[in-house]
Amino acid sequence: MTVGVVLDASALVEYARNDLRSLPVDELLGEIADTGSPIIIGWFALDEARQILDDQPAALDHLEALVAEHGVRLPDNAMTKTVDLVSAEGQLSRGLAHSMLLAVGGRQLATYAAATLRAVGYDMGRVLDLDEIFRG
Amino acid sequence: MRRPDIELSDAAARYVEEHPAVIEKLANGIPDDEQQQLRQKIRAQLRTRLHDGRVYAESAEGRAAGEAWLAQFGLTASQVR
Numbered sequence: 001m002t003v004g005v006v007l008d009a010s011a012l013v014e015y016a017r018n019d020l021r022s023l024p025v026d027e028l029l030g031e032i033a034d035t036g037s038p039i040i041i042g043w044f045a046l047d048e049a050r051q052i053l054d055d056q057p058a059a060l061d062h063l064e065a066l067v068a069e070h071g072v073r074l075p076d077n078a079m080t081k082t083v084d085l086v087s088a089e090g091q092l093s094r095g096l097a098h099s100m101l102l103a104v105g106g107r108q109l110a111t112y113a114a115a116t117l118r119a120v121g122y123d124m125g126r127v128l129d130l131d132e133i134f135r136g
Numbered sequence: 137m138r139r140p141d142i143e144l145s146d147a148a149a150r151y152v153e154e155h156p157a158v159i160e161k162l163a164n165g166i167p168d169d170e171q172q173q174l175r176q177k178i179r180a181q182l183r184t185r186l187h188d189g190r191v192y193a194e195s196a197e198g199r200a201a202g203e204a205w206l207a208q209f210g211l212t213a214s215q216v217r
Contacts, residue, residue: 104205106213
């Protein structure tokens with residue numbers, strides 16, 4: 001079983017902005033690198049992050065450097081249909097739906113949107129709530 | 137269209153109101169030495185959470201929870217790897 005951490009759009013955006021909220025993601029990347037586990041970035045989450053950062057060129061550069069290092073998981077037709085289904089049923093963005101699907105099966109989902117995941121009944125045992133670090 | 141993954145939920149908005157010091161640091165940045173201390177604290181927390189999360193995800197309980205969540209969409213874990 002493959003172990004790794006999925007970064008959703010919220011984690012990608014905060015990492016790219018390189019401010020206080022990027023620290024958990026930055027340290028997560030360092031910790032993951034030390035263990036040799038993969039970082040998983042779904043295509044839909046990346047697309048959303050790019051849209052959010054559209055007017056922030058420095059942040060976009062930072063994001064693209066991360067993608068160049070770790071790659072992006074492209075959805076096939078079947079996955080795209082599943083993403084659309086989960087997105088519609090949960091009233092979620094496609095990026096978050098794709099990230100949720102990628103995290104199932106031995107991975108963890110790093111996110112700043114844990115409250116949304118909890119509200120739609122996602123398995124919180126595999127969620128790495130990045131906001132919780134600032135509340136601890 | 138509402139964007140739940142990037143817009144503040146009611147709970148998050150309450151957090152903003154209740155933790156002005158954190159919000160101020162987010163806006164103004166923090167000194168290098170304080171940042172290093174914060175990074176160490178964050179790394180320690182992450183190390184624990186990653187370990188606990190990995191143990192859970194690879195446990196029978198975690199696998200079953202994942203399969204059950206996928207099953208509602210007619211999927212198995214092997215289909216979304």
